Amino acid sequence: MATAVNQKEIERKINNVIKVVARSVDEGLEEVGQRGVTIVKINSPYITGRLRNSMGYLIKGEIKGSSGSPSDIMKSKNIKNAVVIGTNVVYAGRVEYLSKTGSAGYMQRSYNQLKPIAEKVMQTAIKGGIGT
Amino acid sequence: MKTHTELKAEVYNALKNDSLLIDNILWINAPTVKNKFPLIVYRIIDAVPDYNFCGRSSEMVQFQVDIYGNHGEMAWLDGQHERVVSVMEGLNYRMIGGSPEFIVEELNKVVKVSRWETINV
Numbered sequence: 001m002a003t004a005v006n007q008k009e010i011e012r013k014i015n016n017v018i019k020v021v022a023r024s025v026d027e028g029l030e031e032v033g034q035r036g037v038t039i040v041k042i043n044s045p046y047i048t049g050r051l052r053n054s055m056g057y058l059i060k061g062e063i064k065g066s067s068g069s070p071s072d073i074m075k076s077k078n079i080k081n082a083v084v085i086g087t088n089v090v091y092a093g094r095v096e097y098l099s100k101t102g103s104a105g106y107m108q109r110s111y112n113q114l115k116p117i118a119e120k121v122m123q124t125a126i127k128g129g130i131g132t
Numbered sequence: 133m134k135t136h137t138e139l140k141a142e143v144y145n146a147l148k149n150d151s152l153l154i155d156n157i158l159w160i161n162a163p164t165v166k167n168k169f170p171l172i173v174y175r176i177i178d179a180v181p182d183y184n185f186c187g188r189s190s191e192m193v194q195f196q197v198d199i200y201g202n203h204g205e206m207a208w209l210d211g212q213h214e215r216v217v218s219v220m221e222g223l224n225y226r227m228i229g230g231s232p233e234f235i236v237e238e239l240n241k242v243v244k245v246s247r248w249e250t251i252n253v
Contacts, residue, residue, distance in 0.1 A: 094234055097196070097245045100162045105177040108194060108228075108247070112180045 017130070024129025025081060026060070028122040033057030033083040035117055037065040040085055040110040045103035051089050058084040085110075133189050133252050136176060143174060143195060146219045153215045163200060169241055171200045172216070177247065190253040194228065195220075199244045200236070209233075209244050216246060225250045 037057050044052040054073060056066025061078040066087075074088045086092075086107075096107050134142070140159055147157050157172045174197045182190040197216050201209040213231060220227070225248035233244045 109178050
């Protein structure tokens with residue numbers, strides 16, 4: 001009888017930890033999204049501002065951080081445990097790969113800058129959630 | 133750690149020495165109508181410092197290789213791309229992202245792009 005109660009207690013505590021970690025991951029991804037969009041907007045080339053304003057981040061099926069027109073914002077998808085940063089502007093790919101003005105590679109550079117930041121943010125979020 | 137000039141030379145020599153790749157290889161940002169085609173263009177996109185400790189350092193270097201060809205020669209373009217993949221993987225570069233294709237209206241050509249990264253220690 002004592003063994004059965006302990007097992008249930010252990011399962012309950014493990015489920016609590018899983019929920020806490022899941023919540024921490026969500027909070028961490030939200031911060032990564034916000035920081036990532038800021039970095040991409042800084043690195044995006046600017047003439048009319050269409051490309052820059054269209055940059056947003058997708059988290060749990062919701063697009064945030066974008067102030068562009070609806071057709072320029074990327075389409076929503078329900079992706080779990082991930083944040084997607086990007087745009088739906090039709091010429092974004094050409095600027096990324098073929099721009100002659102020095103703007104080529106703006107997304108790649110943004111990713112390179114964001115990657116170490118994202119690792120630290122997620123570490124801090126998960127450790128904070130678990131309480132270590 | 134190799135200098136960027138040494139890395140560029142290494143990539144150039146490897147591409148040039150591949151007998152199945154075209155000979156026309158340039159280190160430029162983008163070709164113009166004055167260039168001869170078909171053409172391979174390569175350049176460094178970014179170099180991200182990694183560590184610098186006790187006299188040792190490393191960085192992640194990322195190259196972009198563009199293959200310019202004619203509209204009706206997509207199969208040839210794919211073949212050239214496969215050769216670039218072999219050459220760059222032989223130099224221990226890893227392909228990052230996909231290999232998109234674009235139509236370059238001002239040149240009336242098609243370009244297939246690939247990006248490569250390596251750790252320069």
